[in-house]
Amino acid sequence: MIHVQVVHRVGLFRSALVALLRCEETLHVSASLKRPAHQEALCSSPHVWVTDIDCLDDPARTGMPGPGNGQGGMGALLVLTSERKPGALMRAFEAGALGYVNRDGDPSRLIEAIHRVARGERYVDDSLACDFLQATKLPLTPRELSVLALAAEGSPIGDIAASLHLSSGTIRNYLASAIRKVGARNRMDAVRISQDAGWL
């Protein structure tokens, strides 16, 4: 019997995924809004956490499995994701995910993946392999990324400069460099491209 904990911030999708997995007699399924903090988790740790890649918290903040210990005492992490989101995939990898299942696949693949990661094996949907190759190729520096993220929120150059303690000219340089590196036509285009890839 594998204890599976479904984590999704959208109530109906959470309930629906639980209903789907409960059809499988080898699984004991429960659900929560988010992954609990370290101590809580230890009390009733499931074998496998199933979560959507959009619902992944910052691993540093939650104290959940980090790189290399995805199959540790805290249970294995399995993420549901879409194709062409290499940035999001990399964040999941950094959060220590052991399983990567395509949201568009058949439920039988999710079931198979759960059994695999519960045994400590890595599982990556074939359809996501190309994204893994691209995931290592983040073209932006952390600084360019944070400047672009602030711009994406609608912050004016002056505000971004003030919040990062840099000059407006430097901020413009970072943005120009980000636009060039992602092959965008302008700032808006750079934000769109980076959001589509899951970098932002």
Next chain:
Amino acid sequence: MIHVQVVHRVGLFRSALVALLRCEETLHVSASLKRPAHQEALCSSPHVWVTDIDCLDDPARTGMPGPGNGQGGMGALLVLTSERKPGALMRAFEAGALGYVNRDGDPSRLIEAIHRVARGERYVDDSLACDFLQATKLPLTPRELSVLALAAEGSPIGDIAASLHLSSGTIRNYLASAIRKVGARNRMDAVRISQDAGWL
């Protein structure tokens, strides 16, 4: 027995919603990637279509229920949505949706809503009432909206002007007016605000 057809473009969520609804004995549940075109639908029309607001097609293109006929011979349309998406809500209303269920609600509300719209009654989650009030208040003209949508895709001013057969100055005026009307600080901010509200 109510025949329910689940429509969702993401395979696993579609399967999961079906599994959730099949727990309910009064429902006969099937699923599809999208709502079929007019003629097909007539052959095996379900009583209730359950779909995510993000998966709504343009009603004009699909020939599905339009305003005022959400409970016609084509079956009633029920949409799952989130709070603070008044723009998306309005599109669902224009597509003739009869039921509006909060994605973050309990599954029992979805079941109740299905029964209600199957009887031809309107169902709106209490939590969405405020959004309905705001949904009628789209601050932008269709022209401002289409200019903003092209800008959001990263198109430069010159390209937008060429594609709409207008001058660059006119495009800048439309963008300035859109920025002012949605209370944004700049173009990026106007895009973000409009996307958050579901207008774009």
